[in-house]
Amino acid sequence: MGENPDFRPHGDEIPGVVGGVVARVNGLSTAEKRERLEDLAPEELAEIEAEDEGDDHDLPDLPNVDEYDEIRMRAAPNPNGPWHIGHARMPAVIGTYKERYDGSFIVRFDDTDPETKRPDLDAYDAILDDIAYLGFDPDDVIIASDRVETYYEHARELIDAGGAYTCSCSGETFSELKNGGEACPHREKDAETTHEEFRAMIDGEYESGEMVLRVRTDIEHKNPALRDWVAFRMIDTPHPREEASDYRCWPMLDFQSGVDDHLTGVTHIIRGIDLQDSAKRQQFVYDYFDWEYPEVVHWGHVQIDAYDVKLSTSTLKEQIDAGELDGWDDPRAPTLQSLRRRGIRGEAVVDALIALGTSTSNVDLSMSSIYAANRELVDDDAERYFLVRDGERFVVEGDPDAGHPPLHPDHAERGERTIPATAGVLLEPDDVPAAGERVWLKGFACVRREGDGSADDGDAASDKRLVVTDDDIDAVRDGDVDVVHWAPAAGGIDVRMRTPEGDVDGVAEPDFAETDVDDVIQFERIGFVRVDEHGSDESVVYWTHP
RNA sequence: GCUCCGUUGGUGUAGUCCGGCCAAUCAUCUUGCCCUCUCACGGCAAGGACCAGGGUUCGAAUCCCUGACGGAGCACCA
Numbered sequence: 328m329g330e331n332p333d334f335r336p337h338g339d340e341i342p343g344v345v346g347g348v349v350a351r352v353n354g355l356s357t358a359e360k361r362e363r364l365e366d367l368a369p370e371e372l373a374e375i376e377a378e379d380e381g382d383d384h385d386l387p388d389l390p391n392v393d394e395y396d397e398i399r400m401r402a403a404p405n406p407n408g409p410w411h412i413g414h415a416r417m418p419a420v421i422g423t424y425k426e427r428y429d430g431s432f433i434v435r436f437d438d439t440d441p442e443t444k445r446p447d448l449d450a451y452d453a454i455l456d457d458i459a460y461l462g463f464d465p466d467d468v469i470i471a472s473d474r475v476e477t478y479y480e481h482a483r484e485l486i487d488a489g490g491a492y493t494c495s496c497s498g499e500t501f502s503e504l505k506n507g508g509e510a511c512p513h514r515e516k517d518a519e520t521t522h523e524e525f526r527a528m529i530d531g532e533y534e535s536g537e538m539v540l541r542v543r544t545d546i547e548h549k550n551p552a553l554r555d556w557v558a559f560r561m562i563d564t565p566h567p568r569e570e571a572s573d574y575r576c577w578p579m580l581d582f583q584s585g586v587d588d589h590l591t592g593v594t595h596i597i598r599g600i601d602l603q604d605s606a607k608r609q610q611f612v613y614d615y616f617d618w619e620y621p622e623v624v625h626w627g628h629v630q631i632d633a634y635d636v637k638l639s640t641s642t643l644k645e646q647i648d649a650g651e652l653d654g655w656d657d658p659r660a661p662t663l664q665s666l667r668r669r670g671i672r673g674e675a676v677v678d679a680l681i682a683l684g685t686s687t688s689n690v691d692l693s694m695s696s697i698y699a700a701n702r703e704l705v706d707d708d709a710e711r712y713f714l715v716r717d718g719e720r721f722v723v724e725g726d727p728d729a730g731h732p733p734l735h736p737d738h739a740e741r742g743e744r745t746i747p748a749t750a751g752v753l754l755e756p757d758d759v760p761a762a763g764e765r766v767w768l769k770g771f772a773c774v775r776r777e778g779d780g781s782a783d784d785g786d787a788a789s790d791k792r793l794v795v796t797d798d799d800i801d802a803v804r805d806g807d808v809d810v811v812h813w814a815p816a817a818g819g820i821d822v823r824m825r826t827p828e829g830d831v832d833g834v835a836e837p838d839f840a841e842t843d844v845d846d847v848i849q850f851e852r853i854g855f856v857r858v859d860e861h862g863s864d865e866s867v868v869y870w871t872h873p
Numbered sequence: 874g875c876u877c878c879g880u881u882g883g884u885g886u887a888g889u890c891c892g893g894c895c896a897a898u899c900a901u902c903u904u905g906c907c908c909u910c911u912c913a914c915g916g917c918a919a920g921g922a923c924c925a926g927g928g929u930u931c932g933a934a935u936c937c938c939u940g941a942c943g944g945a946g947c948a949c950c951a
Binding site: 501 | 874875876877878884885886887899900901902909910911913914915943944945947948949951
């Protein structure tokens with residue numbers, strides 16, 4: 328109708344006219360439709376099939392990739408602690424793009440604040456471990472505090488270009504002037520004086536707070552966030568890295584990051600919305616140097632359901648110091664170290680984070696999507712065992728001596744387990760049948776509950792008995808009898824299962840001892856766990872997911 | 874207060890640039906059924922969304938305006 332305006336008044340009649348045809352086409356099979364289209368418009372068919380091929384990306388294409396010979400991206404963490412789940416988004420997305428475009432992935436530690444965001448010396452390696460856990464291998468690792476001289480050199484060039492001036496206003500004073508769109512008296516000083524004062528900053532002749540180097544942007548810019556921002560300031564506290572401990576004049580993020588992105592050839596910057604204004608700030612520096620600003624993608628914050636604790640490195644650190652958490656890999660902590668210990672593969676974390684895309688709105692990540700991705704990875708390999716929590720003891724009367732459930736229901740060739748029943752069995756309280764009712768002990772037999780438990784005469788109460796019946800499996804198929812897991816009353820293995828909700832104790836079947844540390848197995852009807860330790864008193868497992 | 878940005882089912886996402894192919898995709902989730910000696914895996918089915926109101930148009934998730942709600946920045950933090 329765009330082409331034939333005459334039809335417009337008749338728009339309402341269109342559905343009636345074309346409806347029959349549309350219904351007929353929809354009734355055709357895909358193959359038939361393809362055939363018809365090939366007759367009518369082969370070029371359109373080719374177009375559709377071309378679209379189908381390249382359309383399976385979870386992430387949108389990066390902007391303007393054709394304009395660059397190589398796509399280079401960087402993750403720029405602040406090394407103040409091991410990573411939580413939200414941090415994993417950066418390497419997950421960058422790593423995925425790197426694979427798609429055959430690009431580069433640089434890790435740059437932005438550790439230029441020895442005081443407020445004081446780096447943790449262990450965090451550098453911890454973060455690189457976290458990245459390796461996720462399955463990525465950075466092409467290069469650089470540390471900003473190694474590059475301070477480079478930032479000084481560029482600051483001098485910027486001063487020469489008229490793009491910076493030293494300023495001794497207090498933060499408060501300057502803020503007031505700036506919010507009114509007014510320059511401070513230092514703004515017009517000559518380059519020579521600025522050079523002299525900047526040299527004195529580098530030499531440490533000022534105390535913290537006495538002097539800064541500002542970038543000359545536009546003091547009347549309508550966005551107050553962009554007006555003459557600070558590029559360098561004095562910090563009295565020495566940097567924790569010995570190599571950098573003598574510096575007192577430190578660059579701010581926007582200067583350091585902007586210079587490094589250019590010098591390391593970064594083509595695409597991916598970062599959070601908290602840095603939305605950074606590109607606009609840094610653009611002023613890029614203009615003075617006549618550099619081309621990289622492409623930028625911003626994304627929103629990630630919140631994760633299922634955790635009480637906040638997704639914040641500093642909060643986690645406080646909780647660990649206060650003893651509320653056992654450490655960074657406490658199962659209650661939303662950290663990558665915790666997920667790793669629980670047996671969740673980095674690949675599953677990456678899959679779930681990639682599915683979030685890169686939208687600028689804030690997103691909630693469900694742990695269930697990480698669980699779903701991980702279950703897909705581990706289910707086929709996970710051998711099955713029984714664990715009984717809060718076991719109630721019953722004697723068993725009748726044959727056989729032991730149960731033999733398979734190690735994996737889909738893989739009979741892997742063999743079966745042996746669970747002795749002669750010394751009695753343990754059942755979870757929820758699974759105990761009422762007096763006279765039956766229950767199927769999985770891998771063993773159908774049993775009937777005798778006695779109602781009222782005559783409590785000790786450990787092997789005479790009325791806590793399970794008598795083997797002659798029912799066959801049809802009893803289960805008919806839906807009359809529930810199948811439950813169980814453990815032997817003697818010879819089982821004490822297990823402590825650590826979960827995000829706290830520790831749970833139980834007894835596992837004897838064959839559980841054959842598992843190796845790091846194996847991910849499934850306790851049937853409970854969930855997947857990772858074997859953490861086989862101790863002399865007990866074994867410890869970490870709960871993975873249902 | 875000033876300045877940016879966003880809003881599609883419970884969650885995430887596709888579609889928005891270039892209005893009709895959208896009675897809106899896919900995944901997760903929930904429920905039911907099938908399979909099954911696990912509440913796992915697998916299969917089938919169902920459930921559930923275009924923030925609101927105006928405008929433009931034959932036609933709006935898509936374009937325009939207003940509002941609501943949410944987020945971010947205005948640091949000598951990153």
